[in-house]
Amino acid sequence: MAAFSLLTPVFIGILCVFIVVILRSRGKSSNKLQENKKKKKESKPWVDEDLQDGTEILLNDGEDKEEWQDLEEEDLLHVPFAPAHYPVDEMVxxxxxFYELLNQRRSVRFISNEPVPREVIENIIRTAGTSPSGxxxxxxxFVVVQDPEVKHKVREIIEEEEEINYHKRMGDKWVSDLKKLRTNWVKEYLDTAPFLILIFKQVYGQLPNNKKRTHYYNEISVSIACGLLLAAIQNVGLVTVTTTPLNCGPRLRVLLQRPVNEKLLMLLPVGYPSKDATVPDLKRKPLQDIMVIV
Amino acid sequence: MAAFSLLTPVFIGILCVFIVVILRSRGKSSNKLQENKKKKKESKPWVDEDLQDGTEILLNDGEDKEEWQDLEEEDLLHVPFAPAHYPVDEMVxxxxxFYELLNQRRSVRFISNEPVPREVIENIIRTAGTSPSGxxxxxxxFVVVQDPEVKHKVREIIEEEEEINYHKRMGDKWVSDLKKLRTNWVKEYLDTAPFLILIFKQVYGQLPNNKKRTHYYNEISVSIACGLLLAAIQNVGLVTVTTTPLNCGPRLRVLLQRPVNEKLLMLLPVGYPSKDATVPDLKRKPLQDIMVIV
Incomplete structure (x- = not known):
């Protein structure tokens, strides 16, 4: 006991050093973040080390290997593929x-309440569904909202959150950057557009045995599908504006009764432009600024 | 001193409890990760709390507010916008x-070396450049590789990394999942396709004063542009396969002499399908499995 008492300051000293080391390593929170990411990535090697797609990191680790044994593992039948082969001038x-068609596309925030045939909406969503995916x-x-009451609830949620974003959460930077585009948090088009398309990404899927199936590159895949959707909307002469409602995902998911594996990626109001629609006089970068030939 | 000695077990007890608490909170590394993300997000409020786009988190925090003062802040001119208004039957x-055109698209891994007019490639990249962006x-x-030697170097880098991925980094899960698609790490199309298009996302931009400009939602924006690119490729009767070469980004960036703010998102080999091209006999989900009407 005497020896113990004698060594007490030494014990306390060692413990203090230990605590300081732990606290310092916790203090470097951004380093820590990257460290954690790296660790995560080592156990999830399909996440490109350079790509850093945050969505993969959200996946649960609790998956068993067995879940994959239920998947049909034999090779699929391979079939010949011979698509249309246009003569060179027709190709050009x-x-x-197609460039001229899509180059007329603009993000439009003034949408008329003129009805749009539901069949058109179905076909543009079918088109988006042809996208490749991991x-x-x-x-x-694709959640299509046509009920006026639900559209209005969507608007209420988004405007509430947007107002908070503008006044509290946003830095001056983003606000001044958006000033050029004359955006604000009043979004009338959410009531007037005949259809709102809310695009959810499924961060994981459900296997028949109720276990989770990893959805590789789900955010990139769904964004590509949104690209096809935008092309399809433009192709029929309708307009939209690409929006990613900030911090509204969870409330909109609950409103629309989507399951927990789905997260809101984008919201597109779709309709005809209103008669007095205007767009900011933006220019696009010329080809030489976006293309490099090697 | 006697009092101190008397209290020693108490001190040590308190310290031990303290250490246990710290270690436990560190042990939950995934919780910690989310905590850190939350912290990050509070300082970068334009990142949707639900969206978790990892790319935003990679941005440097060293930006000054002043950099924005160099941007033109006055409102842009707004101009009337009246696009084509098709009669309902024509719209349908x-x-x-357009659905039928895009539904014929398949990911094709057998690409012929038949030449493709450069003008077509330029037009499809112009088309991708009409995409909306944050x-x-x-x-x-868009880096277009047509030089056979550079194409071969790209192939070497990708096959080397892929082989490592397959043998070392990949879990059994991903490998068995891909087995269905008969993919392996030999990618002949990287030599045979007349053009490789490597799509880089710019995670930040450069302002005239040499400071960095945040690129909001860069990964989603570039993925949408890739969607338009895929539609444009399909529209001219060419084929491609959507690839995200694992862990090759840094080496390919150096090979192609792209600046550090650019990260490889996707690689698309573009050309005609080879005469004996086959595709796996995959089906797409029917409309009722991807669309919900509210």
Whole structure:
């Protein structure tokens, strides 16, 4: 006991050093973040070390290997593939026309309440559904809101959160950056547009045995599908504005009764432009600023 | 001193409890990760709390507010916008035809060396460049590789990394999942395709004063642009396969002499399908599995 008492200051000293070391390593929170990411990545090697897709990190680790044994593992049948082969001039002409069509697309915030045939909406969503996806998981859900009351509830949620964003959460930077685009948190188009399409990414899927199936690259896949959706909307002469409602995902998910594996990625109000619609006079970068030939 | 000695077990007890608490909170590394993310997000409020786009987190925090003062802050001119207004039947017909066109798209891994007019490639990249982007930053660079030697170097880098991925980094899960698609790490199409398009996302931009400009939602924006690119490729009768080469980004960036703010998002080999091209006999989800009407 005497020896113990004698060594007490030494014990306390060692413990203090230990605590300081732990606290210092916790203090470097950003380093720690990257460290954690790295660790995570080592156990999830399909996440590109350079790509840093945050969505993969959200996946639960609790998956058993067995869940994959239930998947059909034999090779799928491979079938010949011979698509249309256009003569060169027709190809050039088609590429030019498609560019001209899509180059007329603008983000439009003034949307008329003129009705749009539901069949058109169904076809543009079918089109988006032809998108490629990581391991052919097709990790998307397109929620089409046409009920005026639900549209209005969506608007209320988004405007509430946007106002908070503008006044409290946003730095001056983002606000001044958006000033150029004359955006504010009043979004009338959420009531007037005949359809709102809310695009959810499925961060994981459900296997028949109720276990989770990883959806590789789900955010990139669903964003590509949104690109096809935008092209399809433009192709029929309708307009939209690409929005990613800040911090509204959880409330909108609950409102629309989507399951927990779905997260809101984008919201597109779709309709005809209103008669007095205007757009900011933005220019696009010329080809030489976006393309490099090697 | 006697009192101190008397209290020693108490001190040590308190210290031990303290250490246990700290270690336990560190042990929950995934909780910690989310905590850190939350902290990060509070200082970068334009990142949706639900969206978790990892790319935003990579941005440097060293930006000054002043950098924004160099931006033109006055409102842009707003101009009237009146796009094509098709009669309803034509609209329905157009939506159907566009769906049929894109529904014929397949990911093709067998690409012929038949030459493709450079003008077509330029037009499809122009088309991709019409994509919307966060705060109109247009954060994309399309590197088109046509030089056979450079294509072969790209192939070498990708096959080397892929082989490592397959043998070492990958879990059994991903490998068995891909087995269905008969993919392996030999990618002949990287030599045979007349063009490789490497799509880089610019995670930040450079302001005239040499400071950094945040690129909001750069990964989502560039992925949407890739969606338009895929539609444009399909529209001219060419084929591609959507690839995100694992862990090759840094080496390919150096090979192609791209600046450090650019990160490889995707690689698309583009050309005609080879005569004996096959595709796995995959089906797409029907409309009722991807669309919900409210």
């Amino acid at each position: 002409k088609r590429s030019k026309h 391991a052919h998981t097709e990790p998307w859900t | 017909k157009r939506s159907k035809h 705060a109109h930053t247009e954060p994309w660079t």
